[in-house]
Amino acid sequence: MSAPLKPSEIQKARELIASASRIVITTHKSPDGDAIGSSLALWNLLRAAGKHAVVIVPDELPEFLKWMHGAKEIMVHQRARQETEKRIAESDLVFMLDYNHLSRTGALEPVLREHKAPFILIDHHRQPEEFPAVVYSDTAQCSTAQMIYKFMVWMDWKQHLDRHSGECIYCGIMTDSGSFRFPSVTPETHHIVAHLVEHGVDHAYVHRMVHDNNREERIRLIGYALGHKLEVMDDCSTAIISLSEEELQRFNHQPGDTEGLVNQALSISHVNLAAFFRESGEEVRVSFRSKGSFDVNRLARESWNGGGHFNASGGSTREKLDEALTRFRREIRLQANQIRQS
Ligand SMILES: [Mn+2]
Known part of the structure; x- marks a missing residue:
């Protein structure tokens, strides 16, 4: 308000x-x-x-x-x-x-x-x-x-x-x-x-x-993430990108390098929910973006120890990257109708 x-x-x-x-x-x-x-x-x-x-x-x-x-x-x-x-x-x-x-x-x-x-x-x-x-x-x-x-x-x-x-x-x-x-x-x-x-x-x-201030490594990291790590769940209108610590290191990852990556996933026309998972030390950090009426602030608060805004939020978890992704996919399938219609 x-x-x-x-x-x-x-x-x-x-x-x-x-x-x-x-x-x-x-x-x-x-x-x-x-x-x-x-x-x-x-x-x-x-x-x-x-x-x-x-x-x-x-x-x-x-x-x-x-x-x-x-x-x-x-x-x-x-x-x-x-x-x-x-x-x-x-x-x-x-x-x-x-x-x-x-x-x-x-x-x-x-x-x-x-x-x-x-x-x-x-x-x-x-x-x-x-x-x-x-x-x-x-x-x-x-x-x-x-x-x-x-x-x-x-x-x-x-x-x-x-x-x-x-x-x-x-x-x-x-x-x-x-x-x-x-x-x-x-x-x-x-x-x-x-x-x-x-x-x-x-x-x-x-x-x-x-x-217009990018390092070549950052552009290659984004290319790799979009080319090899983008997963689109068509039936849930959801897109996921995930990067492990090893993958980030391969491209000499610096703070801010993955900034905006989740928005690229959201820009796909039929995608209403995008998630980006990034391994960081002992935890996995996650960013959510949505179009329309799907509340990612609630999603982040309820199951990802985070929060933010209605259409942009984030959180983290102590699970392994694979476990976090599996749980996310399961969670999303239960809300598929809501996401598709948002
Ligand atoms: Mn702000």
């Missing part, structure tokens, strides 16, 4: 920021374009407003997001546990961006959970945690980056918007909206990006940096 911040909450957020001297911005593990875009947009805006802030992410960000202004200053918990945990312990305000629950930060969860400073949550996933001092949660927004734009207006920071923060916001909106094609895009989205372009954002540059 659409839920802007109330005037009292805007006031509260302003006071928290005004009185903070060491701000930490956090986002979810396996950060995507919206996670990094919204975090760096806020980081650039806070700095322009004279505040000290640091972005801390749970694990490595993909190469295709490292062009954004401030990306080099991002601290990665997995690589620098002590330093990042010290920064968090010393902070007096923490932002939670693009995630609804601390469990989405993996190994950072206990560190954040026991930290006593106030938190501000800005996110568009369902069912946010309720503990933060300010919760700006709105599942009708296409991206957290779009919410950062609105937050910027409420904080009276419009004069600080420049090409750098604008590019980060643009990148978050673009990547989370499938380049402005998902139903979550509204006239407001287009007004916002028009305003960003007026402020110096070169949209062609952002597209090029995100989409």
Whole structure:
């Protein structure tokens, strides 16, 4: 539902920021374009407003997001546990961006959970945690980056918007909206990006940096996945792609390499549900996408320890890859009618 911040909450957020001297911005593990875009947009805006802030992410960000202004200053918990945990312990305000629950930060969860400073949550996933001092949660927004734009207006920071923060916001909106094609895009989205372009954002540059920045190995991995690992269950209108750790290593897999792969499977005309399974250490990570009325948020919540949005979600399991796939196929057959008719 659409839920802007109330005037009292805007006031509260302003006071928290005004009185903070060491701000930490956090986002979810396996950060995507919206996670990094919204975090760096806020980081650039806070700095322009004279505040000290640091972005801390749970694990490595993909190469295709490292062009954004401030990306080099991002601290990665997995690589620098002590330093990042010290920064968090010393902070007096923490932002939670693009995630609804601390469990989405993996190994950072206990560190954040026991930290006593106030938190501000800005996110568009369902069912946010309720503990933060300010919760700006709105599942009708296409991206957290779009919410950062609105937050910027409420904080009276419009004069600080420049090409750098604008590019980060643009990148978050673009990547989370499938380049402005998902139903979550509204006239407001287009007004916002028009305003960003007026402020110096070169949209062609952002597209090029995100989409035309591939390593040859990544393109070959995608070719292999689509050519050899795509399984279409015609009677269930479902497509599955799975990759084992060994297969990923064969193509020197880097974070973000399989980003968007599940959408390729969903683009088949009669496919209404697409799933991507990826072996990762002790677990198997899974992404779901659907067209129309099949709720993959529910699917991820009920049997894959995850969640997300109605048409895009994810989860994980401790099963072996083969076991997870077998269970998924069985589950899907039981819901074949629903998927076909969605
Ligand atoms: Mn998002």
